[in-house]
Amino acid sequence: MFDPRRVTLVxxxxxxxxxxxxxxxxxxxxxxxxxxxxxxxxxxxxxxxxCTILVDGASVRACLMLAVQADGRRIDTIExxxxxxxxxxxxxxxxxxxxxxxCGYCTPGVVMTLLELDRDRDGRSLSEPxxxxxxxxxxxxxxxxxxxxxxxxxxxxxxxxxxxxxxTHGSST
Amino acid sequence: xxxxSSRIGTSARRIEDAALLRGAGRxxxxxxxxxxxxxxxxxxxxxxxxxxxLDVSAARALQGVHAVFxxxxxxxxxxxxxxxxxxxxxxxxxxxDPFVLAVDEVCYVGEPVALVVxxxxxxxxxxxxxxxxxxxxxxxxxxxxxALAADxxxxxxxxxxxxxxxxxxxxxxxxxxxxxxxxxxxxxFRLSKGGGHSMEPRGVLARFDEAEDLLTVWDSTQMxxxxxxxxVDALGLSERQIRVLTPDVGGGFGPKAVFxxxxxxxxxxxxxxxxxxxxxxxxxxxxxxxxxxxxxVWTMQVAFTQDAKLLGxxxxxxxxxxxxxxxxxxxxYNAATNLIGxxxxxxxxxxxxxxMTNKTPSAPTRGAGRPQGTFVMERLLDCMARKLGLPRDxxxxxxxxxxxxxxxxxxxxxxxxxxxxxxxxxxxxxQARALKAAGWTDFSARQAQALSEGRYIGLGLANYxxxxxxxxxxxxxxxxxxxxEIVASTGATAQGQGVKTMVAQIVADAFDVAPQAVHVVxxxxxxxxxxxxxxxxxxxxxxxxxxxxxxxxxxEKAATAAAxxxxxxxxxxxxxxxxxxxxxxxxxxxxxxxxxxxxxxxxGFALPANLPPGLSVATDYMTAGLTYTxxxxxxxxxxxxxxxxxxxxxxxxxxxxxxxxxxxxxxGQVIGGVVHGIGATLFEWMRYDAExxxxxxxxxxxxxxxxxxxxxxxxxxxxSPTPLxxxxxxxxxxxxxxxxxxxxxxxxxxxxRPFGVTITDLPVTPxxxxxxxxxxxxxxxx
Numbered sequence: 001m002f003d004p005r006r007v008t009l010v011x012x013x014x015x016x017x018x019x020x021x022x023x024x025x026x027x028x029x030x031x032x033x034x035x036x037x038x039x040x041x042x043x044x045x046x047x048x049x050x051c052t053i054l055v056d057g058a059s060v061r062a063c064l065m066l067a068v069q070a071d072g073r074r075i076d077t078i079e080x081x082x083x084x085x086x087x088x089x090x091x092x093x094x095x096x097x098x099x100x101x102x103c104g105y106c107t108p109g110v111v112m113t114l115l116e117l118d119r120d121r122d123g124r125s126l127s128e129p130x131x132x133x134x135x136x137x138x139x140x141x142x143x144x145x146x147x148x149x150x151x152x153x154x155x156x157x158x159x160x161x162x163x164x165x166x167x168t169h170g171s172s173t
Numbered sequence: 174x175x176x177x178s179s180r181i182g183t184s185a186r187r188i189e190d191a192a193l194l195r196g197a198g199r200x201x202x203x204x205x206x207x208x209x210x211x212x213x214x215x216x217x218x219x220x221x222x223x224x225x226x227l228d229v230s231a232a233r234a235l236q237g238v239h240a241v242f243x244x245x246x247x248x249x250x251x252x253x254x255x256x257x258x259x260x261x262x263x264x265x266x267x268x269x270d271p272f273v274l275a276v277d278e279v280c281y282v283g284e285p286v287a288l289v290v291x292x293x294x295x296x297x298x299x300x301x302x303x304x305x306x307x308x309x310x311x312x313x314x315x316x317x318x319x320a321l322a323a324d325x326x327x328x329x330x331x332x333x334x335x336x337x338x339x340x341x342x343x344x345x346x347x348x349x350x351x352x353x354x355x356x357x358x359x360x361x362f363r364l365s366k367g368g369g370h371s372m373e374p375r376g377v378l379a380r381f382d383e384a385e386d387l388l389t390v391w392d393s394t395q396m397x398x399x400x401x402x403x404x405v406d407a408l409g410l411s412e413r414q415i416r417v418l419t420p421d422v423g424g425g426f427g428p429k430a431v432f433x434x435x436x437x438x439x440x441x442x443x444x445x446x447x448x449x450x451x452x453x454x455x456x457x458x459x460x461x462x463x464x465x466x467x468x469x470v471w472t473m474q475v476a477f478t479q480d481a482k483l484l485g486x487x488x489x490x491x492x493x494x495x496x497x498x499x500x501x502x503x504x505x506y507n508a509a510t511n512l513i514g515x516x517x518x519x520x521x522x523x524x525x526x527x528x529m530t531n532k533t534p535s536a537p538t539r540g541a542g543r544p545q546g547t548f549v550m551e552r553l554l555d556c557m558a559r560k561l562g563l564p565r566d567x568x569x570x571x572x573x574x575x576x577x578x579x580x581x582x583x584x585x586x587x588x589x590x591x592x593x594x595x596x597x598x599x600x601x602x603x604q605a606r607a608l609k610a611a612g613w614t615d616f617s618a619r620q621a622q623a624l625s626e627g628r629y630i631g632l633g634l635a636n637y638x639x640x641x642x643x644x645x646x647x648x649x650x651x652x653x654x655x656x657x658e659i660v661a662s663t664g665a666t667a668q669g670q671g672v673k674t675m676v677a678q679i680v681a682d683a684f685d686v687a688p689q690a691v692h693v694v695x696x697x698x699x700x701x702x703x704x705x706x707x708x709x710x711x712x713x714x715x716x717x718x719x720x721x722x723x724x725x726x727x728x729e730k731a732a733t734a735a736a737x738x739x740x741x742x743x744x745x746x747x748x749x750x751x752x753x754x755x756x757x758x759x760x761x762x763x764x765x766x767x768x769x770x771x772x773x774x775x776x777g778f779a780l781p782a783n784l785p786p787g788l789s790v791a792t793d794y795m796t797a798g799l800t801y802t803x804x805x806x807x808x809x810x811x812x813x814x815x816x817x818x819x820x821x822x823x824x825x826x827x828x829x830x831x832x833x834x835x836x837x838x839x840x841g842q843v844i845g846g847v848v849h850g851i852g853a854t855l856f857e858w859m860r861y862d863a864e865x866x867x868x869x870x871x872x873x874x875x876x877x878x879x880x881x882x883x884x885x886x887x888x889x890x891x892x893s894p895t896p897l898x899x900x901x902x903x904x905x906x907x908x909x910x911x912x913x914x915x916x917x918x919x920x921x922x923x924x925x926r927p928f929g930v931t932i933t934d935l936p937v938t939p940x941x942x943x944x945x946x947x948x949x950x951x952x953x954x955x
Contacts, residue, residue: 023295037203038196040423042372043456047872050372078196092194096186099841103669104193105200105372105423128885135880139872141372141424142669143841144848145880 007071011036012080020067027051027062029070030077038078038108042139049138052109053077059116078108081115091115094151102142110138110148118156126156181682181900184837187674188688189667198421201376201393202453209378210239212439212452213297215287215304216462217279220315220531220865221328222308224277229287231303237296240446241304242288244274247441250408256437257406260501264340264525267332271497271534273407273437279308280329280496281533282867283461288438290450313865317493317528318470328496328529337494338502338527342509344584345520350485354476358556361472363934364545367857368465369538370877371668373423374454375463377436379443390417390440394696395430395666396706401698403432404440419696425668426849427538430708431464431500460859460870464500464536467859468493469508469545473523475553481561481568485520486512486553494527495534502527503588504535507640508542510585510593511911512550515600515636515803516572518583531865539849540910541709545935547637551915552933555922565919566608569636573600587799589645595638595801597893598829604636604805607827610889611807624927629812630822631926633919637912638803641830641904642714642897644796648701649719651680651727652789655773657766659684659751661723662694664704665716670906671838672712676720678835679900683724684765686751702791710802710904713834718898719794727790734772735763737782800895800903802830806847806912810920814928814946817939819855819921821884828908829891832901836890839905844886846909852878854914858936929953 003022010016011034020029025044030036030053042048044063051062054076081089091114094100101107117126117134126134131152135145192198229241240246248254255270275286287304291297312326319325320335328335351357378391388410394400397417404415422429435452443450454463473488492505502525509523558568574581574595581595608614616632623630648664661680665672672695677688684690694700705715732746735753739746739761747756754762763771769788771781780786809823826843833839856876860868869875886909894901918932921942929952930945 021295031202036196037200038198040200040373041202042374043872045456045871045873048372048456082195086191086195088191088194095194096190099187099837101190101193102671102841102845103371103373103422103424104189104198105669107193108196111194129881132881136882137879139372139877139879141370141426141849141877142845144844144846144878144886145883146844146886147841149880149885 005068007068009070009073009075011075012077022066022068024067025063026065026067026070029067030062036077036079040105040108042106047139049113050106050109052112052138054112054116057119059113078111081111090155091118091151094154095148098147098151098154100143100147100151106138106140110135110140113138114152121156125158128153131156181679181834182832184835185674185678185688187671188677189671189673200373200421200423201378201391204378204391204420206380206449209449209451210290210292210446211294211297212288212290212442212450213294213301214285214435215289215301215306217275217282217284217286219279219308219310220282220313221311222279223311224275224279224306225309226305226307227287228305232289232300235296235300235303237292238289238300240290240442241300242442244272244276247273247438250441250444252407252409256403256432256434258403258432258499262338262501264338264502265498266336266338269329269332269337269497271434271499273434273441278330281531282865283458283533285434285438285462288442290442290446313531315530315861315863315865317468317491317530320528320530321526328531332529335529336526337498337529340502340506340525341523342585343522345485347485347487347520347522350520351474351476351487354484355479356560357474357476358553358560359474360553360556360933361470362549362552364469364471364548365858365935366466366538366545366853367859367875368460368463369426369428370459371424371426371429374456374459375429375433375435376453377439378449378451379440380449381443381447383447386414388415388440388444390415391420392417392436393422393429394419394436395425395668395708397666397696397698398664398704398706400432400436404437407437408441417698419666422668425707427541428463428465428536429668430706431536433463457870460875461533461867464534465859466504466538467495467532467535469505471549473549473553475557477557481557481563481571483516483518483572486518487522490523490525492525492527493530493532493535495530495532497534499534500536504537504542508546511543511546513583514547514550515574515638516550517574532861539846540907543639543907543911544850544853544914547635547911548915548935551635551919555919566604566613566634569604570601573604573636575601591798594798596798596895596897597831598801598803599891599893600636600803603803603827603829603891606889607634607805607807607825610827610887611809611823611825613807629814629924630809631812631920631922631924632807632809633916633923634805634807635912635915635919636805638801639710639908639911640799641710641802642796642800643709643711644715646705646793646795647712647715647719648704648793649676649716649723650701650789650791651723653765653769655766655770657764657769659691659765660694661691661720662697662700663716663719664701664706665712666696666706668707670712670842671835672716674838675713675717675834679717679720680724683728684751685748690751710906710908713902714800714898714904715794715796717834717902718900719792721900722794723790723792726792727788730784730790731765731768731788734768734781734784738763738768738771797897800831800897802903802905802908804828804908804912806916808916808920810917810924812921812924812942817942819937821851824884825887826909827889827891829893830905830908831903832892832894833890834900834902840888842905843888843909846907847886847913848878848883850910850913851883851917853910854917854936856936858938
């Protein structure tokens with residue numbers, strides 16, 4: 001059952017040249033062979049979005065693509081997003097500021113989806129429904145999405161809008 | 174130096190975030206050890222059957238396979254046939270602890286039958302496919318009501334029948350209340366609630382180190398100390414021979430509090446093979462092998478006066494308990510007690526039957542039965558409003574417990590033997606604020622306007638309470654060595670709630686440092702002498718107050734030592750920025766590291782101020798009683814009568830969990846909880862066919878709420894501090910889930926008022942709504 005194939009690809013800017021069993025999916029290849037464990041597996045049937053990565057800049061479920069299909073491609077994973085100095089990307093920073101993560105398991109996929117969204121919007125500001133639609137392929141069981149949406153609105157929304165429609169603090173007895 | 178953002182009561186940024194955001198978290202499947210083997214389970218493909226033949230020889234022969242274990246292979250390691258799990262429960266008629274692997278009968282789809290350990294997971298799965306499992310089918314019991322019929326087949330051959338437990342709540346004189354009541358309404362409710370569905374599935378990794386004589390188990394559990402105790406019992410080892418650790422855990426929501434067979438099978442395999450073994454659940458297993466909630470059938474009556482005062486409630490609750498009893502009977506009992514809610518209910522009697530079925534054992538998911546109890550009460554209140562022609566808010570207002578009645582005892586005995594008692598809260602004010610925020614009084618005009626445009630909108634409300642902070646205790650130890658690092662260890666566990674930030678914030682407050690300066694250890698049985706973990710929205714109450722006490726004690730010890738070292742009196746010492754200094758003379762100071770070094774002792778010399786050695790303290794906070802969080806939810810929805818589709822237009826929560834340690838994290842818990850409740854109401858449904866085959870085992874069939882279908886949740890806080898703990902805090906983790914089904918269904922029913930629809934069942938799917946509308950139309954035509 002072992003059917004090794006050679007793959008050459010670029011992962012987070014680094015050239016990779018490996019033999020890989022033809023049936024191994026890309027997420028397992030990244031996690032096990034390349035030790036890039038930031039890409040998480042939530043369902044392995046292409047719905048939850050935790051394993052979202054960028055392949056040639058486009059978001060892909062790494063559980064639905066075989067490693068051999070990545071031959072010749074450019075892959076970006078969550079490990080490439082923050083600076084080498086550890087400084088968080090503005091998307092990561094906004095997610096923390098807006099409490100857009102709790103357990104953090106879906107977070108890498110969310111970050112990759114938002115990176116793609118940021119590039120595709122091409123400087124245009126986005127509405128909350130547009131942002132919610134873009135995030136609809138990433139399941140999160142913890143946050144109810146609100147902190148994620150607010151983080152995205154901070155960065156991609158119309159400038160100077162109030163993202164919270166109601167006061168959230170300070171209305172206590 | 175101290176930062177204002179670290180203070181208790183402020184929305185400090187989470188110390189967990191930086192690593193998680195970079196993909197640098199360390200979840201169970203991220204851990205790789207030398208010589209690691211990987212495992213998979215062969216599971217029952219049928220709901221009920223007898224094992225006629227289990228032939229693993231071909232699997233064992235596959236290259237790369239290290240072992241295939243059946244029950245017979247693991248039994249010699251065990252001290253008993255079954256896993257020693259039983260939580261004490263007075264109502265249990267017979268305990269049905271699960272087996273680590275099936276012996277000769279399989280009782281649900283997904284029950285583990287054999288364990289394959291191989292070089293890689295892929296090889297293990299290839300090998301599992303080579304196992305021959307011949308099963309003789311037995312009749313499956315699927316419906317919890319049918320399960321109790323006299324001629325019902327048995328879920329398990331060894332049990333006398335399918336009624337695994339029977340319990341009741343009975344106070345006041347319900348029958349007398351009904352005999353005199355001017356109004357009685359009866360209603361049956363069939364309530365389904367789904368699974369926990371943490372995005373990270375479960376997982377276990379075990380390693381036995383012969384030199385250390387230590388079995389180390391990494392387990393994505395909510396309760397590592399309980400897991401360790403069960404492993405000690407099951408394997409006949411001593412406490413020093415087992416250490417259980419939780420790595421980062423990607424969500425819990427209840428099921429990870431249950432000790433599942435894999436948590437014993439994998440350590441047993443590691444002991445037998447003398448190699449580390451890892452198993453990580455796949456999503457199909459999450460649906461079939463992991464405990465979750467399921468169906469409850471409530472047959473209820475409410476008695477009330479002409480002016481809408483509750484006189485009594487009585488009825489029965491049939492609870493689908495699944496094929497074994499891994500987690501006691503708390504789930505339906507919670508449901509039944511939470512029915513009472515924030516209302517004056519003079520008499521209440523409910524008979525609770527826990528029915529075994531040939532399904533995965535059921536155990537609490539977020540809310541733990543309380544959403545269903547609240548749903549029944551809130552639905553009955555809506556029925557009363559309809560019958561009396563009164564507004565729904567008015568019926569509730571007339572029955573709410575007044576703040577002047579606090580503390581409010583209810584003659585129901587709890588698990589610890591005490592009587593139920595609500596501590597604090599202003600329920601009428603909570604409802605009033607929610608109505609105002611949601612525009613309740615203007616709504617009928619808006620609704621009429623919408624209807625004239627052909628749009629069906631509705632507004633629903635629900636009140637609820639939640640017993641939080643369940644005891645009996647939680648532990649926190651703080652240790653500071655000469656390095657000066659503050660290390661706080663707790664028996665509390667973290668699955669995303671922000672427990673580390675919560676503990677760090679409290680400890681940092683005492684030392685006047687930033688939370689990032691406190692290193693928090695959770696979920697390691699070697700880090701605290703005891704601990705309980707995550708269940709019942711308890712950790713801010715229990716671990717929070719333990720941290721508070723531990724921090725106070727260690728600061729006092731540091732200050733006393735510093736006073737001696739600086740040759741001043743204790744009262745002249747202040748803690749600023751993590752150092753003890755002489756008031757008014759900031760250059761006269763000792764760092765925590767220096768104090769720790771002095772308290773570490775020097776051979777032959779006395780310790781400062783003759784204090785006990787070490788700058789450390791270990792303490793436990795023991796609860797004084799349950800703290801009751803409360804809230805009011807208002808949901809505005811639009812229903813498409815042609816499709817039965819429901820769109821949530823607006824969602825308002827007024828929430829009172831006492832004093833808040835970190836309001837940002839409280840809101841995160843409440844919002845996440847509400848969305849879990851939205852899922853349980855409109856989307857999530859674990860379906861089985863008549864043979865007990867699960868029909869919804871992917872996220873294409875079992876729908877979780879997504880970002881585009883949930884609304885923005887508006888939260889308004891009240892803070893009624895509890896006198897039951899020094900911090901005045903109550904729990905917040907499940908509260909959001911409890912009110913959501915009631916508020917949403919009240920809103921949907923309101924929107925469909927022109928059709929005369931009454932909703933009694935959950936979930937409310939579009940086909941279910943369409944059926945109700947057709948039935949209502951047929952009734953009115955008849």
